[in-house]
Amino acid sequence: xxxxxxxxxxxxxxxxxxxxxxxxxxxxxxxxxxxxxxxxxxxxxxxxxxxxxxxxxxxxxxxxxxxxxxxxxxxxxxxxxxxxxxxxxxxxxxxxxxxxxxxxxxxxxxxxxxxxxxxxxxxxxxxxxxxxxxxxxxxxxxxxxxxxxxxxxxxxxxxxxxxxxxxxxxxxxxxxxxxxxxxxxxxxxxxxxxxxxxxxxxxxxxxxxxxxxxxxxxxxxxxxxxxxxxxxxxxxxxxxxxxxxxxxxxxxxxxxxxxxxxxxxxxxxxxxxxxxxxxxxxxxxxxxxxxxxxxxxxxxxxxxxxxxxxxxxxxxxxxxxxxxxxxxxxxxxxxxxxxxxxxxx
Numbered sequence: 001x002x003x004x005x006x007x008x009x010x011x012x013x014x015x016x017x018x019x020x021x022x023x024x025x026x027x028x029x030x031x032x033x034x035x036x037x038x039x040x041x042x043x044x045x046x047x048x049x050x051x052x053x054x055x056x057x058x059x060x061x062x063x064x065x066x067x068x069x070x071x072x073x074x075x076x077x078x079x080x081x082x083x084x085x086x087x088x089x090x091x092x093x094x095x096x097x098x099x100x101x102x103x104x105x106x107x108x109x110x111x112x113x114x115x116x117x118x119x120x121x122x123x124x125x126x127x128x129x130x131x132x133x134x135x136x137x138x139x140x141x142x143x144x145x146x147x148x149x150x151x152x153x154x155x156x157x158x159x160x161x162x163x164x165x166x167x168x169x170x171x172x173x174x175x176x177x178x179x180x181x182x183x184x185x186x187x188x189x190x191x192x193x194x195x196x197x198x199x200x201x202x203x204x205x206x207x208x209x210x211x212x213x214x215x216x217x218x219x220x221x222x223x224x225x226x227x228x229x230x231x232x233x234x235x236x237x238x239x240x241x242x243x244x245x246x247x248x249x250x251x252x253x254x255x256x257x258x259x260x261x262x263x264x265x266x267x268x269x270x271x272x273x274x275x276x277x278x279x280x281x282x283x284x285x286x287x288x289x290x291x292x293x294x295x296x297x298x299x300x301x302x303x304x305x306x307x308x309x310x311x312x313x314x315x316x317x318x319x320x321x322x323x324x325x326x327x328x329x330x331x332x333x334x335x336x337x338x339x340x341x342x343x344x345x
Contacts, residue, residue, distance in 0.1 A: 032144025247278030
């Protein structure tokens with residue numbers, strides 16, 4: 001699989017910020033954006049914010065999806081910046097993605113795009129249609145607090161000096177996520193919960209998986225499946241092994257089960273070598289009709305008899321490691337932690 005890896009960013013270059021989903025017009029996002037901008041600038045980078053970042057006239061999105069798509073296209077294809085970071089997640093970026101000319105994106109010089117959640121609508125086609133790597137990691141407001149390991153990992157991937165990342169000992173309950181705009185330079189994660197990974201098949205104490213990273217937010221992936229933005233069948237033809245990264249934002253356990261069933265029966269997992277499942281936001285610790293966050297996934301994927309690592313530090317429940325989608329990697333995990341080793345120069 002010939003995936004193009006964007007060049008690393010260097011101090012002095014410009015990072016453009018655009019809002020193909022939500023912008024930064026309300027608190028705490030306005031203050032977090034301003035903090036992140038100053039932080040990047042203090043490190044020698046220039047931050048250029050597009051008009052969409054400060055728009056809120058759209059329906060479930062920053063602005064008119066055609067305008068949002070045009071700005072994202074222009075920023076990605078421009079020679080005036082070296083990377084693009086999304087302003088935020090959101091709900092309706094599928095409408096933006098529907099207006100993006102991915103042939104134009106494919107013809108452009110590759111550059112790093114970073115975002116997560118709703119930004120799966122761009123990252124997933126970027127990897128599968130355009131064969132360009134992208135980072136499933138923080139939006140710009142995610143950098144709007146004291147930088148800890150997740151933020152340093154993310155900058156390290158952009159700069160090309162991070163080749164290995166590991167998960168964390170503890171995690172933060174969603175209800176403890178702070179929306180404070182004060183003293184941001186000292187605002188840290190509220191890590192109260194011991195992280196314990198679940199590995200399936202359950203007889204396994206540790207697993208090793210190799211392949212190309214692919215995936216994102218299940219809410220988005222299930223929506224994209226079968227549309228014009230779905231190129232997984234063609235992507236699978238050129239892939240030998242794929243490590244699927246799946247995590248959920250809004251889905252309850254029954255929805256997650258339906259989503260995983262949908263993707264499996266669409267043939268998406270034909271080249272899977274294993275699965276890494278992030279902690280789910282809405283379904284964390286929940287059960288409906290005997291379906292919980294675990295069997296919602298394992299019952300559907302068990303027929304593959306492949307390793308499944310669950311409750312990984314990826315996605316909506318902080319802290320989360322960034323994932324370079326489209327990049328070959330080796331993952332080792334026991335029940336205490338997991339480590340990703342990227343195979344790139």
